[in-house]
Amino acid sequence: MTRFMGGSAPTRRNVIRAAATLAAGVALPAIHIRSAFAAYPDRPVKIVVANTPGGPSDLVGRMIAAALEQSTGKTFIIENRGGAGGNIGMGYVAHADPDGYTMLLATNALSVNVGLYNKLPFEPRKDFVAVSEVAGAPNIFVVRKESPAKSMKEFVALARAHPEQYNVSVPPIGTTPQLQASLLKSREKLPKLEEVVFKGGGDALQGLLTGTVQLASNSLGPSAPHIKAGTLRGLAICAETRWPEFPDIPTMREAGYPDFVFATDMVLMAPAQTPSDMVKWLEQQTLQVLKEPAMQEKFLKAGFLVRPKGGADAWARVTKEMDTFKDIIEGAGIKKL
Structure with a gap:
């Protein structure tokens, strides 16, 4: 016969009460986590532009930050960290806390620098997670x-x-x-x-x-x-074709330079290890504002073509371009830095 220390055998009511207490103890942290995420972001989200003001990434960054603010009611700010071919700003985000409050508006420089620099202050294939394609020009x-x-x-x-x-x-x-x-x-x-x-x-x-x-x-x-x-x-x-806003400007191919296609593309990224729920929320909110016809028209008039694609597609393009630009750099005889 089994003996129970410290008193009489537990009643059915005591067992049920103990089980309920245990269940509550397990469930409470999960409820707390969901509540904390529901408030995200509860402070400004910083979008780092790895260039000085006035350039394409700065213009796009400010347009998308304003659109996200209007759509979500949250605060998004732009912080310019130019220098070293974009490596300063990219390195800053790569080593930032992965808490969902620091993002990077990356340009093709992320892919280009892989083949251009002997040493980078970050691991391009490991230190970032893509959130969304934004726009290109x-x-x-x-x-x-x-x-x-x-x-x-x-x-x-x-x-x-x-x-x-x-x-x-x-x-x-x-x-x-x-x-x-x-x-x-x-x-x-x-x-x-x-x-x-x-x-x-x-x-x-x-x-x-x-x-x-x-x-x-x-x-x-x-x-x-x-x-x-x-x-x-x-x-x-x-570009492959003439731009709708400037139909009189010929393409480089028409000017006698075949295969001369270059663009400045921008993608939102976050530090690796940023919680997936936050990355997904940022992706959904960004795609939502980018798919608005009024937003697409605004970008077009400013000289940019909206690219409402998710993080998986964005990362596929970025990593593919790492090899593409490496070949271009070597083919043009550009010395590594």
Whole structure:
């Protein structure tokens, strides 16, 4: 016969009461966790842009942050951390607390830098989780309206005839506009066409507007307002087809440069190990605002094409481009940094 220490045998009521207490003790933490997530985010979510203000990623970041604020009623802020070809900002997010309150608006620089730098302050394939594709913009070559060059071939002829008078402004090394400028120099044998590197796309355009340079290799987004205003002239767009807002600007293929397609694409990412529930919530909210026709029209007018794709598709593109850009860098003879 089994003996019970400390008193008489338990009654049926005591057993049921003990079981209920145990169940409550197990269930309470789960309820607490769900309640905590339901409040997420309960403080500002920081979207880090690894470039200076005025460039394509900064413009897109501010548009998506404003849209998310309006849609969710939560607070989203932009923090610019430019420098070192985007590595400073990307490294900052890679090592940030994975608590759902720090995100990265990554550009193609994340993929490019894998093949461009000997050492990175982060592990590109391990330190991030993709949230959502956001938008992309084809790149473009632009000159001031006073420039005698009316086409890419005319600019190349001028730069070849007067190499000391012509140079090109580019965003940081490793950006797709910088890569396409290097490829143009390589294909057209223009070693004296100096690349003047600026901290961001906005700064690179200012260099052209102030006459510091004669050509800018940039993203369409920040270039579009100046083209519409007539202060800049687009020589060729680095896309498969002409851009709807600028039907008179030829593609690089039409200008005589086959397979010359470059874009500045942006994707939202978070540090690896960010709770999957938070990543999923951010993905859902981002896709929701990106699928709004009014939002897509707003992006188009600003020179960007919305890409409402989830994190899995975004990560597939980013990792594939790591190999693609590595081949481009090696093929153009660009030295690693």
